[in-house]
Amino acid sequence: MTPQNNSFNAGRIAMWVLMIIILFLTLFPFWWVLRTALTTQGMIFDSTTSLWPVGFTWENFARVLGLVDTSEALASGGSGQSINFFRFLMNSFVFSTIITVFQVSFSTMAAYAFARLKFPGRDTIFLLYVSALMVPGIVTLIPNFVMIRGIGQWLGNMSEVLDGSYGLLMGQMVAPYFFMTPFAVFFLRQFFLGLNKEVEEAARIDGANYWGVFWNVALPMSRPPIVTLGIITFINSWNEYLWPLVVGRDESVRVLTVALNIFRSQQPSGVPDWTGLMAGTALAILPVLLIYMFVSRQVIDSIQFTGFK
Amino acid sequence: MASQAESLNSGNTSRPKSRWNSTETLVAFLFLLPSLIGFIMFYAVPAVRGFWISLTDWDLLTDPTWVGLENYQKLIGDREFRNSLWVTLRYVLWNIPLQTAIAVVIAVMMDRLTKSMVVRALLIVPWLMPNVIVAMLWLWLMDPGLGLLNQVWEGMGFEGWGFLGNVDQAIPSIAVINIWRHVGYTALLIFAGLQTIPKSIYEAASIDGATELRAFWHMTIPLLRPVLAFVLITSLIGSFQIFDTVAVTTGGGPINSTEVINMLIFERAFERFDMGYATTVANALFLMLVGVSLVQLRLFNADDSDY
Numbered sequence: 148m149t150p151q152n153n154s155f156n157a158g159r160i161a162m163w164v165l166m167i168i169i170l171f172l173t174l175f176p177f178w179w180v181l182r183t184a185l186t187t188q189g190m191i192f193d194s195t196t197s198l199w200p201v202g203f204t205w206e207n208f209a210r211v212l213g214l215v216d217t218s219e220a221l222a223s224g225g226s227g228q229s230i231n232f233f234r235f236l237m238n239s240f241v242f243s244t245i246i247t248v249f250q251v252s253f254s255t256m257a258a259y260a261f262a263r264l265k266f267p268g269r270d271t272i273f274l275l276y277v278s279a280l281m282v283p284g285i286v287t288l289i290p291n292f293v294m295i296r297g298i299g300q301w302l303g304n305m306s307e308v309l310d311g312s313y314g315l316l317m318g319q320m321v322a323p324y325f326f327m328t329p330f331a332v333f334f335l336r337q338f339f340l341g342l343n344k345e346v347e348e349a350a351r352i353d354g355a356n357y358w359g360v361f362w363n364v365a366l367p368m369s370r371p372p373i374v375t376l377g378i379i380t381f382i383n384s385w386n387e388y389l390w391p392l393v394v395g396r397d398e399s400v401r402v403l404t405v406a407l408n409i410f411r412s413q414q415p416s417g418v419p420d421w422t423g424l425m426a427g428t429a430l431a432i433l434p435v436l437l438i439y440m441f442v443s444r445q446v447i448d449s450i451q452f453t454g455f456k
Numbered sequence: 457m458a459s460q461a462e463s464l465n466s467g468n469t470s471r472p473k474s475r476w477n478s479t480e481t482l483v484a485f486l487f488l489l490p491s492l493i494g495f496i497m498f499y500a501v502p503a504v505r506g507f508w509i510s511l512t513d514w515d516l517l518t519d520p521t522w523v524g525l526e527n528y529q530k531l532i533g534d535r536e537f538r539n540s541l542w543v544t545l546r547y548v549l550w551n552i553p554l555q556t557a558i559a560v561v562i563a564v565m566m567d568r569l570t571k572s573m574v575v576r577a578l579l580i581v582p583w584l585m586p587n588v589i590v591a592m593l594w595l596w597l598m599d600p601g602l603g604l605l606n607q608v609w610e611g612m613g614f615e616g617w618g619f620l621g622n623v624d625q626a627i628p629s630i631a632v633i634n635i636w637r638h639v640g641y642t643a644l645l646i647f648a649g650l651q652t653i654p655k656s657i658y659e660a661a662s663i664d665g666a667t668e669l670r671a672f673w674h675m676t677i678p679l680l681r682p683v684l685a686f687v688l689i690t691s692l693i694g695s696f697q698i699f700d701t702v703a704v705t706t707g708g709g710p711i712n713s714t715e716v717i718n719m720l721i722f723e724r725a726f727e728r729f730d731m732g733y734a735t736t737v738a739n740a741l742f743l744m745l746v747g748v749s750l751v752q753l754r755l756f757n758a759d760d761s762d763y
Contacts, residue, residue, distance in 0.1 A: 162565050169562060170578055171641060176593050177581070179604060195607040204517065249490075253711075257491035266484035267476055274490075279499045283697050283745060285718050286738045289725050290502035290509060293516070326494020357483040385587035388700045393726060404588040408704050411592060421596055428592050435584050443577040450580065450641060451648035 177432065183425040184208065191421055207426035231398075232430055235406040240434075241317060242391070242402050243384035246324045251377050254331035255369070258363055261332065262339030263347070273336070279329040287323075292393050295319045295390070316332070317402040320391055324384065331376055338372040375449040378442050385435065403431050495741035510736040517731045526734035536738060539712055540720040543627065547716060548695045550631035556688060558635065559642035564672065566643070567650045576647070579640030591735030591736070594633045595620065595705050620705050623713040628713060630701055644689055650676070685756035692752070693745055717741050 178198075183191075187202030194201050209215045212232050260266070261273050299319050303310035342365070350364045366373075388404045395401060401409070408429055414420055439446065485492075510527055514520035531537055566575065576583065578643035582590060597604050598619040606616040619629045661671045677684075702708060706722070708715040717737065725734035 159569070162569055166565050166569060166575070167561075170564065171577070172636075173579060175473070175635075176597060177593075179597060180593055191602060195602055196604065196611060230717075240699075246753075253490035253494070253508070256487040260484045260487035261582060264484035264487065266481040272488070275500070276491075276495060278504075279495070281749070282499070283693070283738070283742055284502060285697065285699075285721055286506055286735075287499060287502040287740050289721075289731060289735050289738065290505040291498055292725075293731070294497075294502070306608070307723060323498040326498070327491035330497070332491060336646055361487075369708060382584060386588075388586065388588050388703070389722070403626065404586045404700075407592060408588055411704065421599075421602065424592060425596060428589055431589050435583075435586075439577075439581070439584055444573065445578070446584070447573065447576050450644050 162204065180425045180429050180432065183422055184429045186422050188422045208430070209421045211423055211426045211430065229274050232405070233426065234398075235401055235403045236430075236434065237384055238317075238395075238400055239402040239404075242320055242387075242400075243316070243381050244365045245321045246384045249321075250327060250331055250380055251373060253325075254327045254376070255335055255366075255373060256361075257327060257332045259339055259365060261336045262342075263344075263365070264357070269315075272397065276329045276332055280333065288389065288393070291323050291390075295322060295394055311397075313399055316395065316397055318401075320395045320400060323390065328380075334376055335369075335372060338369060342368060360436050371445075375445050375452070378445055379449055382435070383445075407431060427429035430447075464642070506609050506735045507739060509731055510733075510739055512732045514731040514732060517729070520732070521661055523732065527733050528740075529734055530733065531740060536715070536720060537740075540715050540717045541736075543712075543714060544696060544716045545697070547627050547631055547698060547714075548692065550628050551634055551690055551695050551698075552688070554599075554631070555635045555639050555642060555691065558639050559646055559687075561682075562639065562643035562674070563650055576644060578645055581640070582637045583638070588704050590637045591633060591701045591704035594636070598629055612734070620714075621710060623710050626706055626710065626714045632703060633705070634698065635696075638691065642691060645687050646680065646683060649680050651681050671697075678749040681756060683756035685752065688756070689749055689752050692748060696741065696745060696748070 151312050166368075184198050185200035185203055185205070186206050186207075186409075187204045190202040190209065204213070261269060296319075299315060302315060309315045346368070347360050350360045355363065386404065387402070392400045392405050395405065396409075410427055411419070411424060414424070416433065464751075503755050510518070511522065511524060512520035513523045522667075562579070597605075598617075600606055600616060600618055600646060602623055603618070603619075611615045618625050620626050656669055661675060667673070698720055699722065700715050702714050702716055702719050706714040706717045718741075721737050721741070724730045724737065
């Protein structure tokens with residue numbers, strides 16, 4: 148072996164070591180969450196650097212899920228609060244699913260129109276959509292809040308059934324994301340523009356109408372990017388915090404992110420219930436990881452794709 | 457654009473007089489309708505209304521009173537606003553250079569070492585987690601008393617850190633949290649950019665006697681410029697809008713040392729119900745971000761790389 152080759156190998160080994168350290172730093176905190184969640188509440192002060200749970204127990208998960216009654220929870224050192232995990236998990240799921248299904252559907256239709264159909268004002272409208280990409284969320288947040296609150300109050304006054312109902316409150320939460328986001332339209336339009344038109348034109352000549360071409364020809368060819376957009380939209384909705392905090396504090400529609408932070412802020416200051424908090428955190432991480440295991444490839448491809456426009 | 461010109465020439469031969477086919481126009485607007493409703497209701501009207509609200513004094517309960525540009529004048533002399541600007545800038549300066557540098561290193565290492573999907577998949581796991589959860593996790597790791605970081609650090613005989621509870625350390629701590637969440641994602645974007653650089657140019661450079669470091673500095677970085685520009689602009693714009701992590705970890709404290717712009721807006725709007733002033737600050741943020749993007753585009757000349 149030449150000396151050059153040796154130094155090359157040494158460099159490679161050093162890079163691998165660094166890479167493994169980076170992967171460790173990326174993943175270790177997740178283990179620490181689980182390790183803490185499985186530690187007995189009273190033993191949090193013992194062996195604080197132990198890599199393994201101290202006094203292994205499922206108690207914290209039971210406490211957080213409200214499976215233990217309050218006095219027992221207090222006896223084991225908790226704050227006696229459960230976070231009603233299943234309800235908040237369901238709310239996060241309903242919130243994210245409604246947004247994903249409708250936003251992706253409507254944005255696909257819009258993107259197809261921009262990419263394939265000819266109509267007056269097309270370029271102007273598209274330019275307006277794209278310029279909205281620049282506007283930070285906080286700018287529209289306050290006017291949106293004022294409007295949504297107004298509509299909510301008006302509907303509540305109109306009908307007692309609606310007032311404070313799950314449907315109305317959830318509707319207020321999903322409304323701004325329901326119809327479109329500029330990013331979704333932009334993302335899919337780019338894709339449709341790159342799609343071969345000839346198949347669609349052939350279908351037109353064969354007598355298919357516009358909807359038929361869209362539904363039977365263009366859509367089946369566009370499955371991968373639509374699925375990808377769906378995944379991104381779902382993850383983004385699942386992670387949403389500020390808007391649900393502003394319009395969805397009510398316990399019936401509260402989503403996980405909001406619930407977790409409320410759970411944290413209700414802890415007695417000084418001695419927070421760390422094992423309980425980490426059990427809640429672990430439960431919130433779990434669904435994301437489960438979904439990710441099946442779609443990691445699409446997520447990676449979509450990130451690499453958004454880098455190139 | 458070529459496809460557009462082409463379609464204009466090929467389509468509508470049966471009705472040469474009209475540029476638009478009325479059925480097609482009708483269909484197009486039906487396709488667009490839901491997205492138009494959403495755009496008008498939740499983007500266009502709120503943008504205009506936001507500007508109008510900023511010209512009023514409004515507590516949500518009583519009718520708004522017109523004050524003209526008073527809120528904007530107040531902005532200039534407001535110490536809290538100036539503080540939040542400074543705090544946000546400080547955060548951005550901790551966050552962006554470190555995050556970008558580490559991401560470039562990771563991306564280059566991935567490019568040299570492995571095209572493994574598993575490595576890439578693991579690196580972006582933190583980015584998939586909600587900010588709230590990431591913040592909660594680090595709040596625990598960074599707990600001054602019981603947190604792992606100080607336990608290990610003090611175990612080695614050093615004095616513990618104050619982290620999020622310390623006026624000087626809170627912003628760097630929040631920057632660390634967000635670097636941890638975003639660095640893998642950023643590295644993946646840069647990695648994708650690296651794939652577009654043909655390997656043959658490195659061979660040519662090594663034949664010419666260039667060292668790896670020189671090749672990296674004089675070839676890789678310039679060729680990556682468009683990707684780096686995209687990454688920097690998007691991460692910078694995101695960085696200026698930090699909110700969730702601050703809301704969970706410090707709530708703006710201690711003594712306003714983490715009172716970032718979005719936190720200030722949130723408190724003014726939803727705790728003090730000063731809607732006029734809150735929207736004024738939001739609009740100011742928007743203008744600043746437009747400015748930042750323009751400057752960056754000019755600096756990076758993102759459209760073309762050097763070669």
